[in-house]
Amino acid sequence: MRYVHAFLWVLLLTAWAQGQSYTRWVVGDTTDVAPSGYVGGLVLAGGGTDNDEAMRWMLRRADGGDVVVLRASGTNGYNSYFFSQLGVSVNSVETIRFNNAQAAYDPYVLRQIRNAELVFIAGGDQHVYYQYWKDTPVEEALNYLLLEKKITIGGTSAGMAILGQAYYAPSNSSLTSAQALANPFHPNFDVLGWNDFLKTPFMANTITDTHYDQRERSGRHFAFLARLTHTHGERFYGIACNEYVTIGIDTAGQAIVFGDHPNYSDYAYFLKTNCQQPYEPETIQPNTPLTWNRQQAAVIVYAVPGTKAGANNFNLNTWENGTGGQWQHWYAVQGVLVQKVAPNGLCSPVSSERKAQLTPLRLHVYPNPARERLLIEADGAEGKTLSLQLLDALGRPVWQYRGEAADHVVPVSHLPAGYYVLAAQSPYGVSFTQVLLR
Numbered sequence: 001m002r003y004v005h006a007f008l009w010v011l012l013l014t015a016w017a018q019g020q021s022y023t024r025w026v027v028g029d030t031t032d033v034a035p036s037g038y039v040g041g042l043v044l045a046g047g048g049t050d051n052d053e054a055m056r057w058m059l060r061r062a063d064g065g066d067v068v069v070l071r072a073s074g075t076n077g078y079n080s081y082f083f084s085q086l087g088v089s090v091n092s093v094e095t096i097r098f099n100n101a102q103a104a105y106d107p108y109v110l111r112q113i114r115n116a117e118l119v120f121i122a123g124g125d126q127h128v129y130y131q132y133w134k135d136t137p138v139e140e141a142l143n144y145l146l147l148e149k150k151i152t153i154g155g156t157s158a159g160m161a162i163l164g165q166a167y168y169a170p171s172n173s174s175l176t177s178a179q180a181l182a183n184p185f186h187p188n189f190d191v192l193g194w195n196d197f198l199k200t201p202f203m204a205n206t207i208t209d210t211h212y213d214q215r216e217r218s219g220r221h222f223a224f225l226a227r228l229t230h231t232h233g234e235r236f237y238g239i240a241c242n243e244y245v246t247i248g249i250d251t252a253g254q255a256i257v258f259g260d261h262p263n264y265s266d267y268a269y270f271l272k273t274n275c276q277q278p279y280e281p282e283t284i285q286p287n288t289p290l291t292w293n294r295q296q297a298a299v300i301v302y303a304v305p306g307t308k309a310g311a312n313n314f315n316l317n318t319w320e321n322g323t324g325g326q327w328q329h330w331y332a333v334q335g336v337l338v339q340k341v342a343p344n345g346l347c348s349p350v351s352s353e354r355k356a357q358l359t360p361l362r363l364h365v366y367p368n369p370a371r372e373r374l375l376i377e378a379d380g381a382e383g384k385t386l387s388l389q390l391l392d393a394l395g396r397p398v399w400q401y402r403g404e405a406a407d408h409v410v411p412v413s414h415l416p417a418g419y420y421v422l423a424a425q426s427p428y429g430v431s432f433t434q435v436l437l438r
Helices: 002-017 052-060 077-085 101-105 107-115 126-133 137-149 177-182 218-232
Strands: 022-028 041-045 066-071 092-098 118-121 152-156 166-168 192-194 206-209 237-241 246-249 254-258 267-273 299-305 312-315 326-333 336-341 362-366 373-379 385-391 397-404 408-411 418-426 429-437
Touching: 022 077, 041 052, 041 237, 052 077, 052 118, 052 246, 052 254, 066 077, 066 107, 077 092, 092 101, 092 107, 101 107, 101 126, 101 137, 107 137, 126 137, 126 166, 137 152, 166 218, 177 218, 177 336, 192 218, 206 218, 218 237, 218 267, 218 326, 218 336, 237 246, 254 267, 299 312, 336 362, 336 373, 362 418, 362 429, 373 385, 373 418
Parallel strands: 041 152, 066 092, 066 118, 118 152, 166 206, 206 237
Antiparallel strands: 022 092, 041 246, 166 192, 237 267, 246 254, 254 312, 267 299, 299 326, 326 336, 362 373, 373 408, 385 397, 385 418, 418 429
């Protein structure tokens, strides 16, 4: 009988709200409750199918209270999922869809947000959230929940994108990594904001990104940090999720990573600008490929596999401690992003003696496979003459160099996809490296 009544409530409230600035759907008890045991936190979801264990972790923090789902497109798909499918009891789930910007001033909408014990922001277009909510009573209400009432707030895809204190909310096409690295002032960088929207705990100077590996977004996320660091002269941080990964952040700043690793490549990424001075990019200007090297450690990253039990984590208080993950160094040379395994996450310069300690002539090619450019690093042959040739499948040279050993960025976008061989000759001998272009 309870579900029949809930269904009738949905029909009634949907019909009543049509034609207004918002549409709402409710399931459960519409009488507001005020549990005392709700807990603060943050939930960041990568934008794919929701992770059930992470959503249960989130719902338990509401202590049986009222859940409000905010969105600007779509319908009420989260209502039954949160209310009855996950086995966690809550008083009600209400979805409020903003049909236009006027909903941000509606007394009912504001009251429901402020009365919630849990708010979840659905996916869609973060620019619409930015347009509808920034500098409005909704912004004030969400910051009240974050800073004063201290409930848990979550978001997926576009919802996750606005939960950093730095944020990317483009008005036009979404930026790609190739665009961002080739031109760190590309027009699609518009609306890269900082410290003027949501005041989310543990997210100071932090920008998020979603659908990470699936849409190859690491390059643009790296470029976000470069732009923010360059513009504001401060260190910045990043948190990213693959599509089916969710991060739960508790009140102690512990970021717990949920996913289905090792069955799938489910990772979360925690990025921090290296603190070596100066830490800003070496080359960052319009229409010029980004170079942010800083001794091959411009950004230090902890990649954490997400598990069903949320066994792995990262500490957002220190940004130096985690379990189950792997440290990496990321840097860019003339628009080519390099991601290398690193021994630790300490914020310190890489030794300037790195190359001298290597064995003679070691070639490294990034990325591989490649689409736009190749970065060729030649280690161990300083001061020696080096010959390089990139050969196609028939052994014909499509690029070549002879001179003092140095690093090179080679444009390859004009070459057909397929396998190539990089041949190198130095006083130490000849070596060959297979390269895939796609």
